Amino acid sequence: METTDFSQPIRQSAKGIIVIFAFNLVTFVKKFFVLFIAFGVSILRSKSIGNVTPTMMVLAVIGVLLIILIIAILKYLNFKFYLSKDDFHLATGIINKDNTIIPKSKIQNVYIKQNFLQQIINVVSVKIETAGDKKSEIEISALDKPTALLLKKKLFRKASSVSEELEQSESIEEPEVFFKVTPKRLLLEGLSQNHFKSFLLIFTFGFGLYSEFKDFLQELELEKHVEGLVELDEATILNLIITNVIILIGVVLISFLFSVVKTFIINFNLEVVEHQKTIEINKGLFNKVSLSLTPSRIQNLVITTNRVKQYFGLHTIAVKQAMVNVKQQKNFNIVALEKEQLDYLVNKLLSNYNDEQGDVAKPRPYFMRISALEMFLFGVVINGLSLAIFGIEMLWINAVFMPLAALYVYFAYKKAYYRISEDFVTIGSGVIDTTTNILEIHKIQSVKLKQTIFQRPRAIASLVISTASKSVTIPYISKSEAISIYNLLLYKVESQDRDWM
Amino acid sequence: MTFINPQIQIEDLPNVEDAVLKPISKSYLKIIALNGLVVYSLILGTLFGVRHLIKEDGFQDNFWYVFFGVLGLCIINFIISILAFKKRKYAVRGHDVIYAKGLIVHSITTVPISRIQHVEESRSWLARQFGLSTLKIFTAGESGSDLSIKGLHHLEAKGINDFISSEVNGND
Structure with missing residues (x-):
């Protein structure tokens, strides 16, 4: 492994062009997404607008891609950084030149991240964060891993003002992996999460879908009813209950799955490494991150x-x-x-x-009064909604709601x-x-x-x-x-x- | 080195309640009143504008109810903000700055001077006419812990500003 000398201004790895290109492309597409759709549809419909033909469109797209590529290359060429004794220096900008200097002692955090694309081309990005506002964040988007680790180490060395002696002992002492998550525990973690959020999300999503296709469903149901008249009434009621229960179980299962998958993606291969003074966290499936505390x-x-x-x-x-x-x-x-x-x-x-x-x-027990009041207001809203949407018979919802509200108040105070x-x-x-x-x-x-x-x-x-x-x-x-x-x-x-x- | 570790008597600690809080300048009341009047007249103005745009009977018939409802809310709001004016008080102690405000929700915030990142004295056009200024005190992080003391006499604000600045710089 060749050691990189950070004292001279250097560029990031040449693969950085790809990363910058991809990043710019994504932001560009995001910005003009609506425009694209509108154009694309109208072109597909009429084959041409004015004198614009599909071939011209393709050419335009290629042109835009080229421009983005050129910008990416220029950005890459103009992105240089180096380390002096106490500061980190960064020069960026194609037309407006920016020179950023961060004193090592003011660095809050250095993360190493790797998104999906970066994993493919085997580079990592290094993010340097200070305690200032968001704009002072610096991201070097493509470095090979050994260089990134070295840079991180150098940035932290003066930052924590570790004396020479300690440094040596740190290099002697191998950092040990203190905690590594097993897939089984991750699964449990995902399953035991607070499912209310994902449940609500999926429920509202399903409800939205339902109201969109309400008319369509109603037509279907009419046909069913015509057929249903021939059958026994009890059977239809039973059917209705069964479908409802199936839908409910489905929603619950989906929300479980949602939580589990989310937990797995974010915390894949979670690892806590113990250093002398700091703790390092590594995790992630698509977005690998590594950060020190x-x-x-x-x-x-x-x-x-x-x-x-x-x-x-x-x-x-x-x-x-x-x-x-x-x-x-x-x-x-x-x-x-x-x-x-x-x-x-x-x-x-x-x-x-x-x-x-x-x-x-x-x-003070006053706490309970306030949470009871909160619950009461919540109950009023729920009752109002259910009355407005489903009619008077929905008042049975209070039979479920009241005990839950009482439990809420009790636990909130107890904890x-x-x-x-x-x-x-x-x-x-x-x-x-x-x-x-x-x-x-x-x-x-x-x-x-x-x-x-x-x-x-x-x-x-x-x-x-x-x-x-x-x-x-x-x-x-x-x-x-x-x-x-x-x-x-x-x-x-x-x-x-x-x-x- | 002599190490001393005296026991702390909670009752003997400096008490915020003992600090004499100074009310802010009376002239600031005029600014509150002026600002309030501008906002209320804007709201009521829009209401009249809407009246000319929407010709529906249901709205036209009930317009005056809506109008008086909004007017009533404005008046209540005005009275509350005038009463709340008396609650705006501040104090500077040797080690911290205290600011109290609010009628319905009364709060007393204290920021230790050693935690202040920087101070800023800002003067709007209206405030300049009355010789007032706003003292903004910034701490790190959470915006919730920033203080903004409005309606100080210009000279007073400048004095506090200088005092805090010198203390903050002295600590480094």
Whole structure:
């Protein structure tokens, strides 16, 4: 393997032209998709518009492709980067030249990604992210893997200001694969997910289809009814029930399948590698990603599980960092962890985190009143809709809804708690899922006390704690409690003089 | 090195409730009123415009009900925003900035100065006429943790701006 010298300005791998070309083509097609369809249809209909013949169209398409290719080549030629002692330099732009310099110490994250096309031509893209806004993201779209890994290592070396000694010990110590997901656990993970979302999605999709083809179906049914008159009535009713049940089971099965397939595609070959200081995550089927987590960059940890998952020992940990865009945020989830592995990881990412530290406290029972109110409003909407669409007999839906609403309120309150310990704030919440939110006190960016006009006579308030990645709320606690937490958190943040990243 | 680890008495910690919050400049009330009047007249204007466009009987007959309904909402909104004006208060302490606002949902936000990324003093045309300015305080990440204190006297805003800037730079 030849080692690449990053101190001189270099271009990415020549295969980058293909990647840039494909990328530009996709964005181009996306932009003009509607136009294409309109043109294509009208040409197919009348063979020509004005003097434009299909051959001319083909020529035009080839012309456009050529232009995109030329742009891709120019982009490739004008894309150069190099590393100086403390900074990463990048020069881009065909006509408008851009020169970007990123100090290594400001780099939040370096990902290595590989989409389907990149997997075929065997290159990876390197994405460099800073804590600034989205525009400051840099993507080098085609490097061969060893170069990419080397670049990543070099970018992180000065960034974490690791001393020479540590570096050596790091090179001696082989990184070990700490966790590797098995297909069986992934399957369980997919099956035990909260299916409400996919169910709703598929249900609305099916409903939409149904209302589209309603007229058509009605015609069909009329014919059936004419035939059905000859048959016994009971049989038709039975048939109707059976079809409904089959449809319902079908929808449930499809939503299960949907969740499982989604889980598999995203988390295929999920692997957690432990380094001296950082944790590396590798995963993905079509889009392979590899990212490292540095403890000091982590703002919040969110641990999710639910009843079924708990039974199988499946826990998901989501790592929130500053300003990572929403799409990327999803990649920071590690699914299907055993309890011990979870505890180990949490300890690795947050040093000295302890479950038992600090007292657990609960929100005021006022919490239940608010969730009951929410459920009541939801119930009113549901009743209104079902009355409007299906008529008065749909009121039986309340027989199902009421117990569910009661359970919702009960579990929401049961699972809500908070705990303030020496260095951490832990907040539990969830209804179907059990969510635990952990943040380090010295990473707090602001604290906010919220009280509505209705809560004032009852002396109840909520506390919103913001870090650079997320705001969490301690809901509905007594005002005096809220104030004392407020003061304590501020005192800790202001007296410690520790950096938030 | 002498290591001390004194126990913290929660009651002895500096209390936000003890901080004396200063109300913002009275002139800002005029800006609120002016802005409100412009918005309301726009809404009501559109309503009249719609009346000329839609000739349906059902709409024409009920127009005045709709009109008074909207007018009533505007008046309620106006009263609330005037009452809420009194709740807009701020304070700068040695280590943090406090801003309180809201009548129906009252909130007190505190941003430690060590977490501030940058400060900005912005003045709209209207605010310049009254000698006011808005102080924007940016923290990292989540936009929810940014503060924007409106209706400060220009000089006062400048003073706070300078103070925070020097503190932020001093920390580096």
